[in-house]
Amino acid sequence: METYALELIRNGKRIDGRELTQFRDIEIKEGIIENAEGSAYVRMGNTQVIAGIKMGVGTPFPDTPNEGILSVNAEFTPLASPDFESGPPGENAIELARVVDRGIRESKSIEMEKLVIAPGEKVLSVFIDIYIIDNQGNLLDAAALAALSALLNTRIPKLDAEGKIIRGEHEGKLPVVHKPITVSVCKVGDKLFLDPAKEEETILDAKLSIAVMEDEKICAMQKQGSEGIEFDVLEKMVDLAMKKSMELRKLVK
Amino acid sequence: MGKKSDTELIIGGIRIDKRLPDQTREIKMKVGNILSANGSAEVSFGNTTALASVHGPRQLFPRHLQESQTGILRVRYNMAPFSVDERKSPGPDRRSTELSKVIRLALEPAVFLDDYPKVTVDGFVEIIQADGSTRVTGINALSLALATAGIPMKDLVAACSVGKINGTLVVDLNGEEDNNSESDVAVAMIPNRNLVTLLQMDGMLTKEELMHLLDLAKKTCKKIYEMQREALLEKYKGEE
Amino acid sequence: MKTREIVLPGDMIDERKGRKLGNGVYEEGDKVFSKFLGVPRVNENELSVIPLSGTYLPRFGDRVIGVIETVEVSGWFVDINSPYSAFLPLSEGVDEFVDLQRSELTRYYDVDDIILCKLSKVTKNKTVQASMRDFESRKLRNGVLLKVTPTKIPRIIGKEGSMIMMIKNKTACEIVTGQNGLVWIRGENKEKAIEAILTIEKESHTIGLTEKIEKMLNEDVKQDVNEQLSNPDSWVNKKISKHLSE
Numbered sequence: 001m002e003t004y005a006l007e008l009i010r011n012g013k014r015i016d017g018r019e020l021t022q023f024r025d026i027e028i029k030e031g032i033i034e035n036a037e038g039s040a041y042v043r044m045g046n047t048q049v050i051a052g053i054k055m056g057v058g059t060p061f062p063d064t065p066n067e068g069i070l071s072v073n074a075e076f077t078p079l080a081s082p083d084f085e086s087g088p089p090g091e092n093a094i095e096l097a098r099v100v101d102r103g104i105r106e107s108k109s110i111e112m113e114k115l116v117i118a119p120g121e122k123v124l125s126v127f128i129d130i131y132i133i134d135n136q137g138n139l140l141d142a143a144a145l146a147a148l149s150a151l152l153n154t155r156i157p158k159l160d161a162e163g164k165i166i167r168g169e170h171e172g173k174l175p176v177v178h179k180p181i182t183v184s185v186c187k188v189g190d191k192l193f194l195d196p197a198k199e200e201e202t203i204l205d206a207k208l209s210i211a212v213m214e215d216e217k218i219c220a221m222q223k224q225g226s227e228g229i230e231f232d233v234l235e236k237m238v239d240l241a242m243k244k245s246m247e248l249r250k251l252v253k
Numbered sequence: 254m255g256k257k258s259d260t261e262l263i264i265g266g267i268r269i270d271k272r273l274p275d276q277t278r279e280i281k282m283k284v285g286n287i288l289s290a291n292g293s294a295e296v297s298f299g300n301t302t303a304l305a306s307v308h309g310p311r312q313l314f315p316r317h318l319q320e321s322q323t324g325i326l327r328v329r330y331n332m333a334p335f336s337v338d339e340r341k342s343p344g345p346d347r348r349s350t351e352l353s354k355v356i357r358l359a360l361e362p363a364v365f366l367d368d369y370p371k372v373t374v375d376g377f378v379e380i381i382q383a384d385g386s387t388r389v390t391g392i393n394a395l396s397l398a399l400a401t402a403g404i405p406m407k408d409l410v411a412a413c414s415v416g417k418i419n420g421t422l423v424v425d426l427n428g429e430e431d432n433n434s435e436s437d438v439a440v441a442m443i444p445n446r447n448l449v450t451l452l453q454m455d456g457m458l459t460k461e462e463l464m465h466l467l468d469l470a471k472k473t474c475k476k477i478y479e480m481q482r483e484a485l486l487e488k489y490k491g492e493e
Numbered sequence: 494m495k496t497r498e499i500v501l502p503g504d505m506i507d508e509r510k511g512r513k514l515g516n517g518v519y520e521e522g523d524k525v526f527s528k529f530l531g532v533p534r535v536n537e538n539e540l541s542v543i544p545l546s547g548t549y550l551p552r553f554g555d556r557v558i559g560v561i562e563t564v565e566v567s568g569w570f571v572d573i574n575s576p577y578s579a580f581l582p583l584s585e586g587v588d589e590f591v592d593l594q595r596s597e598l599t600r601y602y603d604v605d606d607i608i609l610c611k612l613s614k615v616t617k618n619k620t621v622q623a624s625m626r627d628f629e630s631r632k633l634r635n636g637v638l639l640k641v642t643p644t645k646i647p648r649i650i651g652k653e654g655s656m657i658m659m660i661k662n663k664t665a666c667e668i669v670t671g672q673n674g675l676v677w678i679r680g681e682n683k684e685k686a687i688e689a690i691l692t693i694e695k696e697s698h699t700i701g702l703t704e705k706i707e708k709m710l711n712e713d714v715k716q717d718v719n720e721q722l723s724n725p726d727s728w729v730n731k732k733i734s735k736h737l738s739e
Contacts, residue, residue: 089347091350091351091353091354092354094347094350094351095350095351095354095355097347098347098348098351102455105455106436106455106456106457107457208452213457216459216460217457217458217459218454218457218458218459218460218463219455219456219457219458220454220455221438221452221453221454221455222355222452222453222454223355223358223449223450223451223452223453224358225358226358226361226362227362228362228442228443228446228448228449228450229448229449229450229452230447230448230449231442231447231448231449231467231471232447234449234452234464234467235464238460238463238464239460242460291546291548292546309548309576310548310576311548311576312576312577321618322618363502365519365528368550369550369576369619370617370618370619371576371577371618371619372576372577400501400502400529400530401530401546402546402547403529403530403544403545403546403547403548403642404547405502405517405528405529406502406503406528406529407502407503407519407526407528408502408503408526409501409502409503443503445503482501485501485530486499486501489499489530489545489698490499
């Protein structure tokens with residue numbers, strides 16, 4: 001299947017008949033996990049991802065006493081793919097979590113200063129957990145989309161007099177002011193394409209994932225893949241990501 | 254990470270450590286310093302020092318990890334507990350796991366692994382002093398170590414960091430600049446082939462700023478590549 | 494110290510001009526580049542680069558020195574100083590008929606025995622078979638084993654064997670070299686032979702080496718080499734090994 005996918009892409013076509021720069025069908029469902037403060041399910045073609053957000057109370061980092069805490073974790077659960085093993089996150093799960101984290105953190109999408117309970121002592125923590133349910137390619141873009149959608153419907157839990165969380169009661173929404181969208185641009189020879197399906201992931205030369213904000217600023221980039229990218233192709237990849245991010249952002253409420 | 258853009262890092266076009274925006278710190282390179290390894294090197298950029306060594310090609314266990322057609326490259330990036338301000342707990346953490354992966358991918362395009370089926374080439378990067386830009390310093394060192402180990406390579410890989418501090422685009426960020434930058438970008442290249450093998454960015458940049466930084470990185474990588482060549486030739490010409 | 498020309502990985506050696514590509518080079522377009530830090534060899538027939546360092550990759554027909562690793566049912570696995578082990582089948586190791594019910598294979602070669610053999614088969618997947626059928630192959634008893642960079646062996650042997658003959662004569666030692674970088678030495682004056690061989694390995698790329706080695710062999714062994722030989726932890730002893738370690 002993979003060699004067939006490779007042949008097709010070299011001729012500008014895809015296995016499922018898509019254009020090179022076309023995304024698969026995307027479905028987003030918000031707030032599907034009741035017990036989570038925020039959540040979203042994303043289906044991108046046959047890839048399925050759930051992002052769940054839990055909030056807690058913690059002590060701020062010493063160098064940012066007036067900011068809440070953001071933590072992103074990803075689980076490549078074995079049920080999602082015969083290639084995923086049980087156990088602690090491997091390098092791919094860790095990389096995905098950290099890249100999604102940077103997209104959100106560097107874009108200052110969450111107003112972290114508004115998450116302070118007692119300056120220097122107590123702040124709110126936002127835990128984003130990304131669960132891969134079905135790996136059919138392009139996990140990063142789907143995960144970033146799920147994380148963003150989940151953040152946009154996250155409610156802040158009510159705190160009691162001692163600053164402890166009262167589960168089940170909420171006051172207000174998490175202040176999210178930007179919508180960074182991540183687009184991974186893939187490359188085979190001189191052909192660039194988007195939203196790789198599972199068979200296409202294994203045959204691509206290189207991938208450049210770019211997180212773009214609504215004002216077209218770039219807030220995160222990560223190159224993946226075992227081949228290099230010619231210097232002069234970089235700008236084309238960035239342009240493609242920027243253009244596509246505008247389209248995808250319309251799907252997010 | 255705590256990025257504050259209110260810290261004064263650049264005054265009148267001069268950086269806190271007296272450098273100009275497009276100036277790298279003092280770069281030192283030496284090869285073959287670890288006898289027990291097949292190949293080794295030490296590279297420092299100012300106060301950031303990376304040791305790299307290569308063991309292999311050697312047999313890979315367990316067997317099921319072996320690729321029957323080609324060899325594999327494994328890389329472990331690690332920071333010594335004393336390398337940073339606040340002691341870092343020994344052992345791998347999420348950051349070093351990610352960096353191990355990106356460093357491996359930065360060097361893979363340059364190594365001919367199909368000459369060695371069923372076998373592994375193990376590269377180790379230890380940061381013994383950390384003052385910003387550790388991963389690119391590590392890549393520069395590991396590239397040299399692979400060459401001195403006699404691993405067949407397409408070319409050397411050179412790497413550097415670029416970024417934006419107080420609105421100015423700069424080259425080779427030190428620790429303080431890295432922590433307070435508006436953006437930092439890590440780039441690795443095979444300069445003669447114009448090929449980029451590592452590209453990571455965080456912060457906020459317009460597309461124009463990004464392209465400008467990439468040009469700066471390309472020029473700097475070229476300079477670093479020449480130094481790597483010098484370091485290798487030095488070793489075999491001026492002995493004793 | 495004057496050296497021969499040295500190239501680095503990625504250096505262009507020459508245009509191919511229809512010539513054969515030997516070891517250590519790769520082609521892009523019509524240009525040929527080096528894969529290694531090493532010494533280029535360019536003549537009208539072939540382009541190649543000899544690396545200054547590196548592990549031994551087994552090749553069909555090579556004469557190598559090996560150390561018996563394990564004794565199996567119908568043969569032995571041999572450590573040939575490479576990430577790839579060689580298998581010496583019973584039929585290739587022993588001439589006479591062996592009744593497996595009655596004899597133990599250890600009778601012929603046991604673990605840690607040193608042998609000189611030939612590589613009779615090397616598949617694309619680097620499965621290696623050794624043979625001792627030719628008359629030069631034999632067990633090498635006693636003596637010590639020195640490990641050097643395999644690509645330096647030709648320099649140690651010298652043009653038509655001139656270098657190794659000189660060392661053998663001046664040290665009255667028996668010396669056998671394997672193309673896999675192992676050198677077996679037996680004799681009273683082996684320290685002198687070791688010193689000479691290790692010097693050649695270190696300075697193989699320099700000019701004027703033959704004269705330097707000749708001079709060295711005429712003098713007494715440097716004090717520190719003797720000291721190093723008596724110190725079990727020294728780097729010289731790490732080079733010498735009767736049992737090859739990882």
